[in-house]
Amino acid sequence: MSKQIKVDYLARVEGEGALDIKVKDGEIQSLQLRIFEPPRFFQGFLVGRKFDEVPGIVSRICGICPAAHQVTSIMALEDAMGIKVTRQTQDLRRLLALSQYIQSHTLHIYMLAAPDFLGYESVMAMAADYKPVVERALKLKRLGNDLTACIGGREVHPVTAAINGFTKVPAKKELEGFKQKLLAAKEDALETVKLVNTFPIPDFTRDCEHVALSQGSVYALNEGNLVSTKGLHISAWQYRSHIQEKQEVHSSALHSYVVGRNSFMVGPLPRVNLNFDLLSEDAKKAAAETGVSFPNFNPFYSALARAIELVDAVDQSIEIIDRLELREEDTSFEIKGGQGFALTEAPRGTLYHSYIINEQGIVEEADIVPPTAHNVNNMEKDLWQFVPGVLDLSHEEATLRCEMVVRNYDPCISCSAHFLKLNISEV
Amino acid sequence: MHNPFKPQQAKIVDMKRETADTTTYTFEFLDEEVKENFCFTPGQFNMLTIFGIGEAPISISSDPAKSKYFQHTIRHVGNVTNAMVKLKVGDKLGIRGAYGTGWNINLLKNKNVLIVAGGIGLAPLRPVILQLAGQRGEFDRVEILYGARTPGEMLFTDEYQTWRSKGLDVLPTVDNVPDTEEWKHSVGVVTGLFDEMQSMPENTVVLTCGPEVMMQFVVKDLLERHFQPHQIYVSLERRMNCGVKKCGKCQIGPKFVCKDGPVFAYAELLTLPESVLGGVGK
Amino acid sequence: MTAKPKIAVYKMSSCAGCQLEILNLEHVLLDVINAVDLSYFVMARRDSEPGPYQIGLVEGAVTCGEEIEKLKQARKECETLVALGSCACYGGLPSIKNWTPQRVVESRVYENPAAIHSTTAYGIDYYVAVDAYLKGCPINKEELVEFIKSALLGAKPYLRPHSVCVECKLYENVCVAVSEDIPCMGPVTTAGCGALCPANHKACDGCRGPADDTNAKSLAQTFKEHGLNPGDIKRKFHKFAGMTPEFDKGADIL
């Protein structure tokens, strides 16, 4: 008996990918997570551009997490030029990242994942039966977006984040307005945890390395070292000596792995697993109330990890707003040539940027690895283990389940396609 | 305070498709008082509103003697005018007016009148034509030269007979005749009719309206035929967002087309620095 | 009212930010869903309704043969085809690569570029007729809503055709060019973004492409007088809309 699971267009993910699995006599013959977004050559055309254009350009790698790309590139460039930023700038960048967590996690939980678990094809279809739930989602998502816009000037491709600071610092009064909204949103975030906890979670665990930034004192977002459940502990400049990519014959995407080991997972679940103690008290409490224990290696709990991070993001944002004084700062600096590195945690996981710039500030080399590029290898590994367990289900059901494995990662295919060196096997 | 920008509600009481892209609508105001007080002179225009889409200046095309039921003849070319296509008898829309300075009928008394119109340009001239027909005795020879692109695009064709019976001469021409249509009259641009017309410069007033390029040639040819600039009256089209000298759009030199026009003596336009209708400008 | 118009959202080479803006319409999203049928929208739904569609929103630049085919198909199944965002309007950021020989760009990214079939990045109107352009990187959500409403009314939407400077003035921003001597693309760039960048104390990046009656040459001259070198000026004009003849003229300064 042979069976084929084929998803021509992976829906409810960002970008265009396909899934192609061939099974014969209960055994997987081939499994392909295909990414057919054509390359846009960011790393190619960044060369020759001026350093101060970089944040605006890399932002366009991904419309879903633009601020993460911007801030990461800025930090890498600051590293190259030896610039140290102020506490206010650090805090604003953190707040910007948190606003993107709120937006992106809400989008994923309610609009991309929930329909799977609740049996709808889309959030639009869900709206009829779950109006209050959808309205809650819209409210939360708007709050995240509004906060991004307040700090960044715009929600998609923000404009204010710059080297050594922000072109415009939001008014204290404005941010204080957000505090009230965030306090109100807390309830919605907690409700989100409860909702996600009602999702029927397939019993599926795979032992794999979970990787995330870790900072010691706060829940890591854009500082700290890269650590893992298997003992990785490196800083950004060491990244390339520990994490590499290789081509696998069965897939068109290049596969990221820890040198000497295997594929690994980045994203909310690894973050919660590795930094659980640093979550806000209420986030931890909400997590405890779900009865799910962490660390947890069932990738279907990714949505729950996102929901927990949502609570934490709300709490952290309030904390930051409380301590920010907000004044216009001098953002001038001297242009210097050099090489710089940065690692951050984008909503979907670890993001790496590195640049070499010359004395005139012109980019000579760019190296960028987005979260989805880190995860593709692991997605496939999940599927290899997952597929045999669903072969008895109807074809339709099995297909949906396989899609869900991919959606756990909230993959951002535009990102990955533009940085993964695609497997270009000549036939 | 009276608000000149607020349209009054009016109802379509009748509609008549003139050509493929032009319709004549008959309106009455809903408010009795507004309906009673509304009056206009030939050549004036109203601002027509389709709420949610916008406003457009449209000349009144009916007989000023019957102002309670007035007409607009509209060519469907843009947002507002295309939205009108979908309306039915009984539908309501917003109208305010009447605005502008029209054709001065008193200047025509005991004179020969030459009317030269092109396309939709006959619409703003129809009120004056109807007045000339109604008070026929007060004017000398009246000649109407009218050009359209094709026979099918001619406006008010069923009225020419009546106009002629009242002693007005109507000379139509078309740019070309599609195979599917029949045409017994002239072919060619409207200025081609100048060779056929009776009108001579002496004691004649010319009224013209149509596309700017057409009017440009009309004026040029008439001047060559020794008509004087002060004998020629033109109705201009400009962009308008208010109709009451506030939005500024329609200004030419120190003139507001919405108030000082749309009808101007060509002599007056010649005093402006900016060139209008091929006038040299200063 | 008659049946809801069916809308399809297509993706070419892009970051998906413009289609995300549809989901970012939170405050009116439920009204939008009431008014139109998002029939084909892979990012948000699993089932898609087959065409034909009244409106096709195409995001992204066209950068390979498959996309040309997909685009032609989209043209066939949509009554009105809209370029959604600057990538679809002009080639957008992906078009930066056009100014370096394709082989060179490819070999910077790929070890084995021989198998890459990437073509010059163009806006979609290079291949098919386009009925409307929603400019911006990303599009402005308000303009999208404006467009949807106009489509429902059967009217042409009011999209600002003039320069960003107009909006800068309407919102009384401090002009970064005049008051801070920061070279700004606003005077030649289409408004509609609310003069977002200058409002945030940053030069306009030209993301919305050339405004009506653009005089890029004159602006480039000013850039030069203010100390920009030809490389800087080229980079400014060869960015989001470098493929337009208007902006290419600005890049041309010696």
Added chain:
Amino acid sequence: MVIARNLEAMLQASSIAFLPKEKLNDFVGLLTEEFLLYGPVQKKTEFVFEKIENAAQLALDYHTTLLPPKKVLHQPFETLFSFSEGEGAVDDVSHVEEKQLLFGVHPCDVHAISILDEVYSHEYEDPYYMAKRRGTLVVALNCSTPGDDCFCSSLGTGPDLKDGYDLLLTDLGDNYLVETGSKAGQELVEMARLYSAPRVTLVEKEKRLSDARKKFKKRMITDGLHDLLEENFRHPVWEELMKKCLACGSCTMVCPTCFCYNVVDKIDLGLRSGKRQREWDSCMLLEYAQVAMGHNFRKDRDARIKQRLYHKLAYYEPQFGTLGCVGCGRCIHTCVKKIDITEIIGRIRGE
């Protein structure tokens, strides 16, 4: 229509008083109790008129604001009325006179307001402008330090002011000299219990103004301007400007006497109700003279440049009995290309 320029009312009310600078705060405080107060405040390196709550926000030594105080009376965006299905237009926009006060307005801008008063009351009254205008008092401030681009002294619109105000302040160092220009202004003086000033202070005022007059860097000779322009419609300067001008529209958007606007309907998604809005428009923009079927009466940039300059300097006079330029210099300052109305006239004059 005469507002605050009512000569008779002015003469009756005319008196002079002192406002010590240390009392400015109290005075402004008093005003905010009665009025919505707009005054010049600093914004980065520039100044703008904004609602103010106390004197500390004011930057009375300002040069010229980015937008003129016009923006309070003829707003950049303004709702004309709302409409709904079946109902037609609903006049829900209140035309009640708001009590507001423009504080620290320079003479050029006061003149410009007088010109707008004329524009908006001429033949048809504009109810939106006029309602706001009737409820607005003007506390003017004579200019002591003209900006680099100012040339009001050439046009008689500054640095001093003769009418058009309710109160007129002149900075005399420790005090402001306060002159009343209307009954309403007189009431303010009384309300604030300002001490009357001796007539000799007017001499001090005159001295300061004549100092100011010497500081102007730009000038424009207005003699025979109308004829000069009429004769030079084909001067080569226009073609040069066509090559230079960016047609960005800034010069008109900042002009205190420009009044053009565009109208747009904003309907809601249900297509059942909405509102009609107007917003500032500019003759420098290509779409301005565009009509249906794509015909454009001023397609060429030089035609639009001429429209702007001729309108200011040649057409206003026959329309509204005054020059359309008050010499505020905003159009020069705002222009990225530094196109300068005074230089253009100088050039045509062959200076």
